[in-house]
Amino acid sequence: MDKHYYITTPIYYPSAKPHMGHAYSSIITDVFARFKKIDGFKVYFLTGTDEHGLKIQRASEENNMNPSDFCDKISKTFKDLCKTLNLSNSDFIRTTEDRHKKSVQHLWTELEKSGDIYLSKYSGWYSVSDEAFYNDNEIETKDNYKVSKVSGSKVEWVEEESFFFRLSKWQDKLLEYYEKNPQFILPESRKNEVVSFVKSGLKDLSVSRKSFSWGIKVPSDKDHVIYVWLDALTNYISALKYPDISNDLYKKFWPADVHIIGKDILRFHAVYWPAFLLAAKIPVPKRIYGHGWILSGEEKMSKSKGNILDPIDIIDNYGLDPLRYYLIKEVSFGNDGTISKDKLEDCINSDLANNYGNFCQRVTAFAEKNCNSKIPSKINFTEVDNKILNKFSENLTNLRNYINNQKLNSYVDFIVGSLFDANKYFNDEEPWAKKNDIERLNTIIYTSLELIRKISIMLYPIIPDSSLKSLKIFDINEKDITFDSIKDNNFLKANNKISKTDILFKKILK
């Protein structure tokens, strides 16, 4: 039976152009998706855009466009980003699509039927200029006016009719679910935050708005549109054709294996989403991973600080794979990380150019001169050769576990360690000094070529383009890659041609 794997990025809110945070979430997700693909899984990788809400409605008005055309335009920039980042996504969902609307409205109706939605009033201190509600403890009285303590702007008491979701009802069930599924929320530190939040008591959630119209209408009351989370989160199942739960996509891929998200939206994914699903009697996803943020130097990137590193700029200047590699290798996954041109350049030079790229180069160049550009025959592995080659089969399970548990850094550490070993092996065995011992020379070359093959396969999920370039040496194409084959020490067939490879990563002169 086929093995299935469903992984998602957040759907992005396109009120601004794509930034490093979007790129990071997407690249991370792509790494997992690609790994699973070469490990024999049928993978469904979903990304998309969340296009409803007041901000979008306003932004479209400001641009003198109708919201629908406006969304088409901005959603496209995110779709383009998928190509720019070389994502292997299976689908791109937009919340303005009919398939999504149908899905959301059906889910709403289910929640209504189960008694989890009721009509009431949403009220609070509202600041028009801040577009935000404030609690009693967030306002103060100044010159006979109520103002926000934070912004100082005037607030007024607003009441609005709204539908509510009985989130409070699900508090215990959620805690029970976290208890029974200790790996549901990762990383562990963030799980604690969610649990303590839920334990502190859940209030019912306002899930509709009458104050604007750009959204999916509440089926039973056309004056209301369905508010953000109930709309947005549903994308994860609407892409699988929910409510048609007998179709293949849904049957095979739901519940999702992991939703990759940023830590800023963890609560919505780890609390609201499972609560909606529990209420609608839909299985809950297996895992929510809330990753950290990419900071620039010490600070969060912001326009005012002028320290924004635009992913597109970086890709234009350094290439895509260096950025992908950097984000995976240099950021401690789960924690916040930093990026700077300086660190990126160091990483490119030491890891990609000197270590990986140069190893491919020195081995293939040597093989060209000494083996007539053919995979050598007459090989006889010694203990040294077997030791370095067997490390991969010995770690096959570990590597799979790393990916299954989102231990990205452990996965990369193994690769980097293998590269050090490979360079050391080549150095220590001195093939250039073995020209009168052809069998030994051939064996060293063969072993080294196998190392290139194995390491390149492991790198494929992270830097797919470069990995494929490298595997071209052996005429291995994308569709032929299997992760499992890194356990094979005799994969390369004698006398097959070794294709010359270009320099994979140019060193950056500093």
Place this chain on the structure above:
RNA sequence: GGCGGGGUAGCUCAGUUGGUUAGAGCGCGGGACUCAUAAGCCCGAGGUCAGUGGUUCGAUCCCACUUCCCGCUACCA
């Protein structure tokens, strides 16, 4: 304020269920080699493991207190 996490080499981080000389990568200094993108390999310098006190034969790791940093504390996403 409450709850939680953290302060380990110049930088980024790992680690110790408490036990002889505390680890990696990068950066830095030196060496031998030459197949390679002057890459790679070897050796080395550099840390009172935030501070104070306690438990213990012994603490960087356990406990208490101090100090600094960060996160969460609901309807922008």
